Amino acid sequence: MRALLLSLCLLFFGGQVRAEGFVYDLHPVQVAAGTYVLIGDTHFFNRDNGGNIANTGFIVTKTGVVVIDSGPSRLYGEAMRRAIKAVTPLPVVKVIITHAHPDHFLGSQAFAGARVVSGPGTVEMIAKHGQELAANLYTLVGDAMQGTEVVTPELQDRSQETIGGHELRYYFLSGHTDSDLVVFDATTGVLFVGDLVFFRRALTVPNANVARWQESLTKIEAIPYRQMVPGHGPMPRGGEAVVETRDYLRWLNDALQQAMNGGLDLTEAFHIKVPERFRSLAIVDEEFHRSVAQMFPRIEEKALPAIGSTQ
Amino acid sequence: MRGGFSQIVLSAALLGGLAVLPVMAAAQSSPEADPFDSVNWEGVRDAVFDKAPLHFDLDHVKVEAPRKVEDGGQVPVAVSVQGLGEIKEIILVADLNPAPRAYSFYPTAALPRLATRIKVDQATVLHAAALTADGVWHVGGAKVDAPGGGCSTPSATQSSQSWKTNLNAIQAKAWRRVDGGDRLRIRVLHPMNTGFVTGIPAFFIDHLQVKTAEGKLVADLQPAEPLAENPVITLDLTAQGSSGKGYRLEWSDTDGNRGSASVPAASQSLAAEVP
Numbered sequence: 001m002r003a004l005l006l007s008l009c010l011l012f013f014g015g016q017v018r019a020e021g022f023v024y025d026l027h028p029v030q031v032a033a034g035t036y037v038l039i040g041d042t043h044f045f046n047r048d049n050g051g052n053i054a055n056t057g058f059i060v061t062k063t064g065v066v067v068i069d070s071g072p073s074r075l076y077g078e079a080m081r082r083a084i085k086a087v088t089p090l091p092v093v094k095v096i097i098t099h100a101h102p103d104h105f106l107g108s109q110a111f112a113g114a115r116v117v118s119g120p121g122t123v124e125m126i127a128k129h130g131q132e133l134a135a136n137l138y139t140l141v142g143d144a145m146q147g148t149e150v151v152t153p154e155l156q157d158r159s160q161e162t163i164g165g166h167e168l169r170y171y172f173l174s175g176h177t178d179s180d181l182v183v184f185d186a187t188t189g190v191l192f193v194g195d196l197v198f199f200r201r202a203l204t205v206p207n208a209n210v211a212r213w214q215e216s217l218t219k220i221e222a223i224p225y226r227q228m229v230p231g232h233g234p235m236p237r238g239g240e241a242v243v244e245t246r247d248y249l250r251w252l253n254d255a256l257q258q259a260m261n262g263g264l265d266l267t268e269a270f271h272i273k274v275p276e277r278f279r280s281l282a283i284v285d286e287e288f289h290r291s292v293a294q295m296f297p298r299i300e301e302k303a304l305p306a307i308g309s310t311q
Numbered sequence: 312m313r314g315g316f317s318q319i320v321l322s323a324a325l326l327g328g329l330a331v332l333p334v335m336a337a338a339q340s341s342p343e344a345d346p347f348d349s350v351n352w353e354g355v356r357d358a359v360f361d362k363a364p365l366h367f368d369l370d371h372v373k374v375e376a377p378r379k380v381e382d383g384g385q386v387p388v389a390v391s392v393q394g395l396g397e398i399k400e401i402i403l404v405a406d407l408n409p410a411p412r413a414y415s416f417y418p419t420a421a422l423p424r425l426a427t428r429i430k431v432d433q434a435t436v437l438h439a440a441a442l443t444a445d446g447v448w449h450v451g452g453a454k455v456d457a458p459g460g461g462c463s464t465p466s467a468t469q470s471s472q473s474w475k476t477n478l479n480a481i482q483a484k485a486w487r488r489v490d491g492g493d494r495l496r497i498r499v500l501h502p503m504n505t506g507f508v509t510g511i512p513a514f515f516i517d518h519l520q521v522k523t524a525e526g527k528l529v530a531d532l533q534p535a536e537p538l539a540e541n542p543v544i545t546l547d548l549t550a551q552g553s554s555g556k557g558y559r560l561e562w563s564d565t566d567g568n569r570g571s572a573s574v575p576a577a578s579q580s581l582a583a584e585v586p
Contacts, residue, residue: 136458139458255586258582258586259582259585259586261579261582262486262581262582262586263484263486263494263496263579263581263582264581264582264585265387265389265426265496265545266387266426266428266543267375267376267387267388267389267426268389268585269585270377270387271585272585272586273585273586289377289379290381293377293380293381293382293385293387294381297385297428300496300498300543301482301498301541304482304483304484304496304498304543305482305483305484306480306481306482307481307482307483307560307572307573307574308480308481308572308573
């Protein structure tokens with residue numbers, strides 16, 4: 001009996017020690033000279049992945065490291081910093097935030113000393129709603145968010161600059177959110193597109209503007225990149241991730257418009273069938289459901305005819 | 312058949328009222344357990360339905376709501392009742408809301424089903440109850456998991472104040488179903504304040520009537536606090552309740568604002584199936 005109690009105590013304390021800090025298991029994958037990507041889980045936010053669902057990356061230049069997106073939490077940012085240290089002794093000089101979704105910007109706190117920058121809409125969104133986005137992520141992933149504080153980026157005011165021999169070009173686009181910053185390293189040909197492109201994983205659309213998103217995809221296709229880094233999912237070989245993103249977005253929008261025009265209710269739109277060609281996308285049923293709840297009310301607001309009001 | 316049953320009950324009551332009463336009393340003293348295990352069901356049942364006879368009938372009263380909800384301020388809920396004959400009233404409650412009743416719907420000349428969006432304050436069971444002509448409530452339900460605060464955070468229109476100029480602006484359209492009845496979809500711009508946010512008093516639409524262009528009442532909805540901001544309502548009129556000349560909507564809110572608007576007659580068919 002005493003032995004049993006002792007082992008129960010050990011189990012209890014053993015669990016506590018492990019529970020003290022969430023551990024992100026990050027493995028940088030090299031995609032070009034000095035360029036690495038940390039590939040996130042393709043599930044939705046949960047306690048097991050600690051919010052690590054987006055792809056982040058870093059470029060080792062001659063004068064310092066440029067980080068693209070800092071992940072979902074302080075602990076993630078710190079794990080990323082350690083992963084960078086294993087590759088180079090150079091300091092992180094710049095952190096570029098592609099857009100204001102919590103899986104992309106909440107690790108910035110770990111890069112004190114570096115300049116954190118983003119596009120104008122992202123700066124505004126994080127300044128205004130960063131705390132709410134962080135609080136919401138706490139409820140979804142729990143412990144992994146411990147000690148996370150919002151860092152509001154400065155404005156990336158130049159559209160082109162050279163850092164340590166890498167010529168970086170910035171494209172201020174929109175559509176996934178009001179402000180999506182695309183970073184092209186013209187020296188290596190690597191294109192960080194943020195969440196304007198997903199690959200083998202269903203899109204998220206809480207702040208999407210479909211028409212502008214489609215325009216941005218056309219602009220992205222005109223960039224002479226060699227390797228694209230999508231915001232979510234594995235690394236594509238060529239342009240197939242753009243095609244997949246464009247087709248899924250078109251289908252999603254058309255299906256919901258069709259449901260609206262046909263007089264269906266939101267609860268009926270939940271039953272729209274996802275076509276066979278999109279069935280293989282990660283968590284497509286879950287994301288489609290969220291997309292209906294987010295997009296259908298916006299479509300209704302535009303499509304239902306105003307019939308006036310007399311008071 | 313129904314008349315026959317009533318007559319028997321009536322005769323029995325006349326012959327020996329004392330014999331009937333204990334049966335009813337027994338039914339009341341052992342209410343059915345909630346198949347959804349809601350912690351607040353008994354409180355809601357007593358407050359909303361008082362001592363009315365009530366039984367769970369999940370086969371005929373269906374509540375459709377997403378299991379996981381991201382926005383507690385806009386939870387889509389469809390209630391549909393089938394196979395119970397004429398329905399006098401449908402009530403939807405969110406058990407753990409500070410004010411549980413979301414609406415009372417009197418179908419009148421509508422089918423006994425209604426879809427809209429409501430606010431929920433936390434993960435809760437939703438119960439829908441349909442009242443049949445014999446005075447019995449038939450109850451179904453669904454569980455929703457939602458983040459906190461749907462009823463106790465300010466509405467977006469409240470923060471923007473845009474409703475001051477657009478209050479009660481209304482959008483609506485009719486579609487013709489294959490069975491000859493019309494579907495109506497209605498959206499009203501209104502903050503629908505619950506009164507549970509400090510400093511923001513209760514202010515919500517509490518009555519919406521659908522009449523034919525000729526003036527006949529065909530559906531009557533009495534919303535309460537939980538109905539979502541800028542509510543969207545989908546309802547289906549029976550063929551007899553539908554009008555080739557269109558409809559008139561009349562509504563009022565808790566501050567005494569009133570409005571009315573005309574819905575053009577259906578010019579399009581309702582989609583036969585989801586895309």
